[in-house]
Amino acid sequence: MLLRTFLGFILLSSALASPASELFREASFYLEFYYYGPSAVRPQDLVAKYQKQLEQRCAPQAETCPVEVARPLIAEMVRELGDGHSYYLSPERFARAEATFAGTPDxxxxxxxxxxxxxxxxxxxxxxxxxxxxxxxxxxxxxxxxxxxxxxxxxxxxxxxxxxxxxxxxxxxxxxxxxxxxxxxxxxxxLALPYLYAPSGAPRGVWILRIPQFETYKQVAPRVHALVQQAQAQGATALLVDLRNNGGGEETECVAAAGAFVGDFQLTMQSHLGASPLGYRGGATVGNDPRDPRGYTLPNPARWNGKLAVLVNRRSASCAELFAYVVQRAGAGLVVGERTAGLSNTATDFFPLLDHSAIAITYVRTTDGEGQPLPEAITPDVEARDDLSAWASTGLDPVVARALEALNLR
The missing domain is CATH 2.30.42.10 (PDZ domain)
Structure with a gap:
């Protein structure tokens, strides 16, 4: 899951501080202060380790040491946490992520x-x-x-x-x-936004609602609700929500999209800064990031009451896992496919750095209404291997076929 908040960070620099050391100091502050993930490695220990490496690499250039020296060290430092929700983004990658979030890529x-x-x-x-x-x-x-x-x-x-x-x-x-x-x-x-189609060879009334990502703010969930209504208008009796290879994105988008299938629900997000609700109620998102508890109201919310299966694979991650969890917990449909990536119970935020790069830091742990952590990964109700070779050779998507069978639609 991806949280969206941006903080300015003012560094009190020494006269001899290099651009590389300033960048490293900024990244280290964010990591030490905000990290709230499952890693057994202490961020403070990582900062001390990589600070020494930076000093060694910058020694020949002293105060002129460029940011390019610090970037790979920051990336490796965050990677050593062993937390898939924490990683480094180059300036180019961060700019692309920002454009996708805003819905305005070139x-x-x-x-x-x-x-x-x-x-x-x-x-x-x-x-x-x-x-x-x-x-x-x-x-x-x-x-x-x-x-x-x-x-x-x-x-x-x-x-x-x-x-x-x-x-x-x-x-x-x-x-x-x-x-x-x-x-x-x-x-x-x-922009890979949701779309609706009738799969070839499936019984009449079966539609697939494909959601490739939850990243684009205020565009994914409203489109999901509109497509659910479109399916209903076309006489759909069963929906297969395809979240395979969906790596997650904005909490506002996945919880609002899930609301179209389960109605009202609420979870809790816990960080060093406190707790905040996360959910959906009456067509509106509830809460979000404890630092940025914004939400929005859908202009025309939908509610699906037909047969439902959520399709997942091992690359369904983060917010996609949260969507599958909410449907599974509510008993609103079956989860079909492979065990998911294992990032369902934490959330990340981007922290921009002075050179226009950023670090993503696991900042929040997500719990259910009773304060229990969500499962790390989602285990399908019905297992099916996501096999592209079999799909290509037979013309039948094995995960879709298994979902249809489980829903008694074959």
Missing amino acids: PTPLYGFSYQPEGNALLVTEVLAGGAAQAAGLLPGDRILSANGQPVGEIQQQLSGSSLRLELARGPAAGERRLEARLERRLMPN
Whole structure:
């Protein structure tokens, strides 16, 4: 889970302090003061260890030692915590994260789909909402057989052009359909927002609500609620919420999105600074970061009451795990797939540094209504291996197939 708060940090510098030592001092302060994660390693011990290394590396340059010397040491120091929620972000990576959070990445010419080579085809694994691929009708699970009439081994060369003609196979291999799709590259922000589609080969009334990330503030959850309403209007009787490879994001987004399926709920977030509620009530988010307890009200909240399965894999992490936990705890649906990454019971925050890089620090522990920590990872109600090779060779997504079976929809 990702908390969003920014603090200014004023350093009282000595006359001989170098840019590298100033950067390291700032990062060390944040780490020592705010870290509240499960690591058995004390941040103070790490700071002392890496301070010595910095002094050795900066000795030849003294007060002119540049920030570039400190950056890898800060990254390694945070990595040594062994906490997946704590890490270093370079200035470029932090800028990209900020753009995604704000929903304003630079527009890029895109076709808008991701793929994975499998056998003699390319398996479409993701479709960008609002992109050229979605407009052309591509679906996750489609197998690309050729691009502009050329074998898929030449796909990179074909993707460099402004248009793309794809030959596709769709549906179970035994009765697959051959289709052609024409894509025109379009200029658009590269934001992986939720989208809705009817999976090939599934019974009528089954829809997949794909949520690739929870990072984009005030855009993910409202879109989830709108798509739930769209599914209801189209006569959906079952929803499969696909959180596979969703690495998490904003608490406001995952809790508000979960509210569409479970209604009101509340958890607690505990930090060094105190406790704060986290949840959903009456169409509004409740609480958030103890330092920044903001929330918002959804303009048109939805409530799903049909059959439900949440699809997860070992790369479903953080806020995606929290979503799955809330659904599982409420008994609102089944969690199907693989055991998740193991970051469900803590949350992180970005702390910007003076060189425009940042460190993400585990700052909060999440507990249930009785004060008990959430499980580290989510164990599925129904296990299913997320096997792309099997999906490509059979035309059947094994996790989707297992979810349909568990919901008595096959």
